[in-house]
Amino acid sequence: MREKIIVALDVDSEGEALALTEALKDYVGAFKVGLQLFHRAGHGIVTKLVEAGVKVFLDLKFHDIPNTVAQAAAAAVESGAFMFNVHASGGKKMMQEARKAAQASAAALGIAPPLLIGVTVLTSLAEDELQDELGVERSLPEQVAALARLSQEAGLDGVVASAREIPWIRAACGDDFVIVTPGIRPLWAAGDDQKRIVTPQKALEDGADYLVIGRPLTAAADPREAAKKLLAEVASENKGEA
Ligand code: C5P
Numbered sequence: 001m002r003e004k005i006i007v008a009l010d011v012d013s014e015g016e017a018l019a020l021t022e023a024l025k026d027y028v029g030a031f032k033v034g035l036q037l038f039h040r041a042g043h044g045i046v047t048k049l050v051e052a053g054v055k056v057f058l059d060l061k062f063h064d065i066p067n068t069v070a071q072a073a074a075a076a077v078e079s080g081a082f083m084f085n086v087h088a089s090g091g092k093k094m095m096q097e098a099r100k101a102a103q104a105s106a107a108a109l110g111i112a113p114p115l116l117i118g119v120t121v122l123t124s125l126a127e128d129e130l131q132d133e134l135g136v137e138r139s140l141p142e143q144v145a146a147l148a149r150l151s152q153e154a155g156l157d158g159v160v161a162s163a164r165e166i167p168w169i170r171a172a173c174g175d176d177f178v179i180v181t182p183g184i185r186p187l188w189a190a191g192d193d194q195k196r197i198v199t200p201q202k203a204l205e206d207g208a209d210y211l212v213i214g215r216p217l218t219a220a221a222d223p224r225e226a227a228k229k230l231l232a233e234v235a236s237e238n239k240g241e242a
Pocket of ligand 1: 008010034122123124160161162182183184192194212213214215216
């Protein structure tokens with residue numbers, strides 16, 4: 001269970017990120033560096049976290065022409081991230097080039113390639129926005145499933161998705177495909193601005209491989225206590241079912 005939790009380090013400075021990492025590293029599996037921290041603290045933050053002994057999910061959602069994304073993918077591998085992502089809507093060729101560059105870069109470094117994850121439809125987009133603003137004719141479930149399938153065909157390891165989308169993705173891509181789910185809230189936590197939230201237990205039951213959890217841990221008065229409470233919540237619900 002512990003290994004499946006990825007903490008979203010959505011903070012403004014290296015100091016805050018390192019302090020949270022120190023407090024939480026014994027209770028979770030990895031830490032996510034997204035656009036906010038990457039741009040505030042600089043790209044060196046990834047190497048610093050890796051040197052601190054933790055796994056890093058580099059959540060920069062690359063979306064550009066295939067050659068540019070391939071170069072960025074090589075840099076992501078060199079940073080030491082264990083997972084990074086691209087937008088599936090960049091197309092199959094873009095994803096294939098990212099995969100190829102990541103594998104070549106990892107081989108040159110003598111390391112295992114990081115998990116490469118596709119972003120299907122941002123969970124902040126509603127179906128009417130997808131259709132009316134972006135001109136997509138498919139329904140939301142069909143578009144999520146189609147982009148997950150395209151990611152798989154391009155050789156990606158999995159996708160980021162709302163826990164509610166797991167059944168559509170499992171149906172399209174099978175069990176051997178990683179699903180990373182944000183929007184997780186333990187029973188005792190506030191929903192914040194997330195609209196479609198699920199509990200950690202529910203996301204795991206539905207087949208999520210990794211849970212991205214931010215504010216319930218990072219904004220807690222005592223992040224370490226919050227992490228212990230989260231692990232206890234999942235453990236006790238598991239026991240209840242056994
Ligand atoms: O604080 P909270 O638990 O809401 O943080 C969730 C993290 O997951 C944030 O870093 C957010 O950017 C990210 N995320 C998300 N929904 C997505 C993709 C990523 O909430 N569809």
